[in-house]
Amino acid sequence: MSLYKRQEISKKRQTKVIDLRSDTVTQPDLPMRQAMFDAEVGDDGYGEDPTVNLLEEKTAKLFGKEAAVFLPSGLMGNLIAMMVHAKQRGGEVIVGSKSHILLWEQGGASQIAGLQLREVRNMADGTFDMAEFLEKLRPEGPDPHEPYTTLVCVENTHNYCGGTILPIEWIDQLGKFVKERNIPLHMDGARVFNASVGLGIPVERIARHCDSVSFCLSKGLGAPVGSILTGNKSFIEKARRARKVLGGSMRQSGIVAAAGLYALDHCVDRLADDHRNAKKIASAIKEIGSPCVTVDLDALETNILLVNVNLSGMNAGDLSSKLLQVDYDDDDDDRSRLTAVRIVQINDTSLRMVLHKDITDEDVDLAIGKIKYVVGKIDAHNG
Ligand SMILES: Cc1ncc(COP(=O)(O)O)c(C=O)c1O
Numbered sequence: 001m002s003l004y005k006r007q008e009i010s011k012k013r014q015t016k017v018i019d020l021r022s023d024t025v026t027q028p029d030l031p032m033r034q035a036m037f038d039a040e041v042g043d044d045g046y047g048e049d050p051t052v053n054l055l056e057e058k059t060a061k062l063f064g065k066e067a068a069v070f071l072p073s074g075l076m077g078n079l080i081a082m083m084v085h086a087k088q089r090g091g092e093v094i095v096g097s098k099s100h101i102l103l104w105e106q107g108g109a110s111q112i113a114g115l116q117l118r119e120v121r122n123m124a125d126g127t128f129d130m131a132e133f134l135e136k137l138r139p140e141g142p143d144p145h146e147p148y149t150t151l152v153c154v155e156n157t158h159n160y161c162g163g164t165i166l167p168i169e170w171i172d173q174l175g176k177f178v179k180e181r182n183i184p185l186h187m188d189g190a191r192v193f194n195a196s197v198g199l200g201i202p203v204e205r206i207a208r209h210c211d212s213v214s215f216c217l218s219k220g221l222g223a224p225v226g227s228i229l230t231g232n233k234s235f236i237e238k239a240r241r242a243r244k245v246l247g248g249s250m251r252q253s254g255i256v257a258a259a260g261l262y263a264l265d266h267c268v269d270r271l272a273d274d275h276r277n278a279k280k281i282a283s284a285i286k287e288i289g290s291p292c293v294t295v296d297l298d299a300l301e302t303n304i305l306l307v308n309v310n311l312s313g314m315n316a317g318d319l320s321s322k323l324l325q326v327d328y329d330d331d332d333d334d335r336s337r338l339t340a341v342r343i344v345q346i347n348d349t350s351l352r353m354v355l356h357k358d359i360t361d362e363d364v365d366l367a368i369g370k371i372k373y374v375v376g377k378i379d380a381h382n383g
Helices: 003-013 030-038 050-062 074-086 100-104 130-136 168-180 192-199 203-207 233-245 254-266 271-288 316-324 361-382
Strands: 016-019 067-071 092-096 116-120 149-155 185-188 212-216 227-231 304-309 339-342 344-347 350-354
Touching: 016 361, 030 254, 050 067, 050 227, 050 254, 067 074, 067 233, 074 100, 074 149, 074 185, 074 212, 074 227, 074 233, 092 100, 100 116, 100 149, 116 130, 149 168, 168 185, 168 203, 192 203, 192 212, 192 271, 203 212, 227 233, 271 304, 271 361, 304 316, 316 339, 316 344, 316 350, 316 361, 339 361
Parallel strands: 016 339, 092 116, 092 149, 149 185, 185 212
Antiparallel strands: 067 227, 212 227, 304 350, 344 350
């Protein structure tokens, strides 16, 4: 079929792209943009941006901490937490084997902070293998050969474990345990509000035994930019210095902080919709009953859905390409077949879908229709 004809059909049938790659792909809606437009601003380099100050005060209070600092990204929140808690170069930071800090932050701990990451196996729920953790923990001692543990980092919700929520008792116990050994605990809470909504408890309760927590305004909360790092006053003072040297100090950043304030006021409770939509898609995949494409419905707690792919002669990437493909030769008017679903390949056998505020009920139904269509074809082909 000619390109022109395809374009005509595409226009007529309105090919729809449903983007489930991440909750970072959202568009700020009109009221959020209005809040940004209306924001009172000043030079945050002098601490004079009233909107940034308000956002920092509000988030510190929400997390039950003394202070907070506004940052451009979640990565910077984690990096600064490691730099400040470690106090000096040469320390060791314990992280999970599937953590974002270990896998997706360019080794900033070593590249920039002069620290080494020590990985402990993540269990399926995002917690640590505790026997391995105890073996790897190295409190400060007299042996000059050994680096000692200067920080422990946990991730909540846990992205690559499939958006799992860390059990509150586990965080509490871990926090108390490391505190007795004079080791701080940092939570990469990029999606901690998903954990809060999932458990129905405030973020303050989740953060109670953590010395610092970072979270992202630009993920499920739907703001265009921004993350926050919270902790005690002296920690945040040092974090501000670290932000400066990393080039993360901004000026009239109240423009973006206003979106963050709007998100905290209006976009937290609605995260439950994303969790419900993830469940709806997972249930539909389970219903298909394909031996090739499966989900663990019981493990699904928030907005991140991992899909297991077991296909002979095809890997997870091939399946994700098929979900994206639209067959213009197909005369069927079923709109789901004219839907392109974008998702992320994690490895050869797993895919990730992330639900977010720009995915409507209709999008969910269309995505389910497309998944059923593609998986049905694969199953038929495999006999
Ligand atoms: C768990 C987790 N931590 C940190 C980050 C980093 O956030 P940013 O992209 O704002 O640097 C991400 C981003 O996806 C994440 O999923």
